[in-house]
Amino acid sequence: MPTFYKRQRGSSRADWTEEQLKDAINAVQNGMSLNQASKEFGVPWSTLKRRIANGCFTKKALGGPPVLTQECEKKMVKRIIKLQKFGFAPTRTEVRIMAYKLAEKCNQHHKFNREKEIAGMDWLHLFLKRNPELSVRKSEAVSLARSRGLNKKNVSDYFSLLRNILIEHNLLDKPGNIFNVDESGLQLNNRPGHVVAAKGSKSVAAITSGEKGETITVIACCNGEGTFLPPACVLKGKNEKAEYRDGMPPGSIIFMSQKSAYVTTDIFLLWLRNHFAPRKPEGTVVLILDGHSSHCSSVDTLEFAEENNIILLCLPSHTTHYLQPLDRAFFKALKSYYYNACNSYIKMNPNRKISRLVFGGLLSKAWVQASTTDNAISGFRSTGIIPFNADAIPEYAFLTSASGQQENNERREKISTSPQPGCSHWQEIPNPSAEATAEVDNNQGIEHMQASPQLGCLQRGKNLQKNIHFSSEATDFNTNIVNLRNRKCQNKTSIESVKSGENAKKKAKGKTITKETTKNKQRKKRKASTTDTESDSSLDMDLEDDDDDDVDDEECCCVGCSELCRCTKKDVDWVKCISCQLWLHEDCSRYESMCHICGKKQEK
Structure with missing residues (x-):
């Protein structure tokens, strides 16, 4: 300091x-x-x-006077604020590097570290003191899909659809008929937080129930008046025990699932039929939910909702962290109270584990504290549902604009027009459940592009959307990404195409291609001298193919980490340096469309 x-x-x-x-x-x-x-x-x-x-x-x-002039520091402040708007707020180390480069560029006399090319921590503290509009904050992780999905076009289309539904069914002044449902997971384990201990302690231990606890899904639902429905819990297993209900909030129900504790289409239909429908008010109600497949891919669910005057309004993908009331004002409080109750239980019972038998009591303590009227009303107000406010989402929530996304896509496509080495996980796979649903009624099907979170590959399916309303999700950015990924899948390099053709031919003959050591190659040559001419030609062909593979691997390797193309394990794209025309991973260089060697030369 x-x-x-x-x-x-x-x-x-x-x-x-x-x-x-x-x-x-x-x-x-x-x-x-x-x-x-x-x-x-x-x-x-x-x-x-x-x-x-x-x-x-x-x-x-x-x-x-300070090292940098007042004008230079104001430029740095504007640059930092601009980077924050796009979701790339610099760290303290990056600000110090930025100051060093700016001082060198402006020929300012300074005492910064010339070996590490970075300013000191004392300068950073004084810089923050001179510019009170900046401060050190804890950043929040936002995935790329969420930053791209939450754009003004998607939000505007969603609010337009919501307004039309509320006006059509005369629900603008009926907050008790507008519901939101969502689920979240709670673990049978405690999470020790900040504690007070002796100063200078190297390690402060805290007892936990286990290394990793079992996950139990809790389904929550509330309306615009602040009324919560009793919770519904999903446990993994086949047979339900009566002890699981001990201590749970009144009216709660338990669903058993053999595969996992996640919500499935059958469980959601049971919840909608046996838990929600008996408690909903008379007349038409709007049920706001996310676009999970368990919510909107079942024909029985859609038919039941239509018969009982339930309008299912699906939120745009990757926008629930700002558009869903329960995510904004309930689940964070519920988890905080729940894990506090778990910590208290472990301190009172140090020799016992947190199991399903005590989960009901712990959930009941947290549910009473979190499911308040103020939390429910605050969630609907902050998302602009009740009272209706299409401008409720703040400007800082939109990290990138649609125009900026389109420019990034165009620039990315202009980096290299030649075929690029594609990642193995970018494959287009069919969705069997969606195709089966599409055969039921093709006239009422709506094509819905959905990104698989596990494989990272695109699935195209047709879902029966009879009584469910989807807001517009087909932005220019999403279509550009789809086209770009399809192009990468189709336009593979000549190296991979030759290899795939040779592998197909040799598999048809019942042979397998493996990388052999020099000793195995010499053995084959010795055996080839004793066999007939046909076997000689086949072995020679195999050896030539192995040599060609080695040459290809040497030619197509990453400049940054020297990883071969055919042996790559990274799930990132390959780019081509615009200066030396060599290939590298996208994350192996901090320079855009350029390797680290050419980038350093250009800076000098």
């Missing part, structure tokens, strides 16, 4: 204001002497004489 000057008690140095200086200078210019003006306005005689001679009438801080 830098040392700040503290004025000593009784010191009169610089004990005057800028207004006193200006008044004294005006008095001198009107005919008053320097001594008289100095005594009357409290400005030292030498200071007054020097300021009149220099023509400087502003008061500056004591000590030497």
Whole structure:
């Protein structure tokens, strides 16, 4: 930390204001002497004489000037704020590197570390003090899909659809008929947080129930009036025990699932039929939910919703962190209260584990504290549903604009027009459940592009959307990404195409291609001398193919990490350096469309 000057008690140095200086200078210019003006306005005689001679009438801080001028620092502040708007706020180390480069570019005299090319921490503290509009904050992780999905077009289309539904069914002044449902997972384990311990302790241990606890899904639902439905829990297993319900909130239900504790289409239909429908008010209701496949891919669910006057409004993908009321104002509080209850239970029962038998009591304590009317009303208000407000989403939520996304896509496509080495996980696979649904009724099917979170590959399916409303999700950015990924899948390099053709031929003959060592190759050559001419030609062909593979691997390897193309394990795209025309992984260089060697040369 830098040392700040503290004025000593009784010191009169610089004990005057800028207004006193200006008044004294005006008095001198009107005919008053320097001594008289100095005594009357409290400005030292030498200071007054020097300021009149220099023509400087502003008061500056004591000590030497900063390394960067005020104009340069203001440019840095604007740059940092601009990067934050796009979701790339710089770290403290990056700001120090930025200051060093700016000082070198402006030919400013500095004492920064020239070996590491970075400014010091003292300069950073003083820089933040001189610019109070900046501060060190804890950043929040937002996935690329969410940053791209939450754009103004998607949000505008969603609010337009919501407005039309509320006006059509006369629900603008009926908050009790507007519901939101969502699910979240709670683990049978405690999470120790910050504790108070002896200063200088190297390690502070905290007892937990286990290394990793079992996950139980909790389905929550509330309406715009602040009323919560009793929770529904999903446990993994086949047979339900009566002890699982001990201590749970009144009216709660339990669903058993053999595969996992996640919500499936059957479980959601049971919840909608046996839990939600008996408690909903008379007339038409709107049920807002996310676009998970368990919510909107079942024909029985859609038919039941239509028969019971339930309108299912599906939120745009990757926007629930700002558009879903339960995500905004309920689940964070529920998890906080739940894990506090788990910590208290472990302290009171140090020799017992948190199991299903005590889950009901822990959930009940957290549910009473979190499911308040204020939390529900706050969630609907912050998302612009009740009261209806299409401008409820703040500007800082939109990290990137649609125009910026389109420019990034165009620039990315212009990097290399030649075929690129594609990643193995970018494959287009069919969706059997979607195709089966499409055969039921093709006229009422709506094509829905969905990205698989596990494989990262695109699935195209047709879902029966009879009584469910989807907001527009087909932005220009999404279509560009789809076209770009399809192009990468189709336009593979000549190396991979030759290999795939040879592998197909050799598999048809019942042979397998493997990389052999030099000893195995010599053995084959010895055996080839004793066999007939046909076997000689086949073995020679295999050896030639192996040599060609080695040459191809040497030619197509990453410049940054030297990883071969055919042996790559990274799930990133390959780019081509625009200077040396060599291939590299996208994350193996901090320079855009350029390898680290060419990038450093260009900076010099």
